Amino acid sequence: MYKLIAIDIDDTLINDQKEVTPATQQALEAAVAKGVVVTLATGRAYASAHKIARQTGLNVPIITYQGALVKNLLDEKVLYERYVPLVAARRLYEFCLERNLHLQTYIDDKLYTREDNQKIKDYTALNNTEYFVEPVFSKVIEQPTPKLLIIDEPExxxxxxPELRELLGSEVHITKSKPHFLEIMHHEGTKGHALAFLANHFGCDLSETIAIGDSWNDHEMLECAGLGIAMGNAIPDLKKLADYITTSNNEDGVKHAIDKFVLNV
Incomplete structure (x- = not known):
């Protein structure tokens, strides 16, 4: 029996209208009623993710910033936190400055950018996030952050x-959450590390966990979960390593997965 389910938010739990459908909501509630821990695992900041978690009635720790922060919803206690190593953050900042790349970061759950441009506007429009412009970005870089993000064309x-892996070394984890978003975290700031932490926290084996996602930043948790499920709209590489492929986020894929593997209906 599965005891813990970790679900990605964007293009997984929510449909293209940014909604959790009533059918998916009912499935979540039924899983919780059966004694299963249902959590979210997202690249989003905690401030953004917790709104959706509360809307869906969840009251457990959630995985945010790709796994760099696990935080309780009820008392907002931090259970797991991994900051980007300062040396790596400085190197990345200098690199982006030289290449004129868009770099943004989170400090104390607030989003900071070096300049106000279309990239930050488009990014924040995705999940209605407030942002702050800090022209002297070197001040921001010196502060602890769970995630740095570069926005550019996929190619x-x-x-x-490969350049950044060589420059920043093995202390950081680099992943794409979406084709235009390159994210840099601590090497233990992955959804896989966070899922393993939560499984231990709740006293269950990883074989008793389910992970559901759609993007490459979900692959660590799909690989470490007892059952890794890719959405019907997931990228091909994620589907290849998944144990099961459900329907898309616009076809209640999360509900179908929960019905099949948790509720047995």
Missing amino acids: VLDELI
């Missing part, structure tokens, strides 16, 4: 990945 980011 540009693909070329940057």
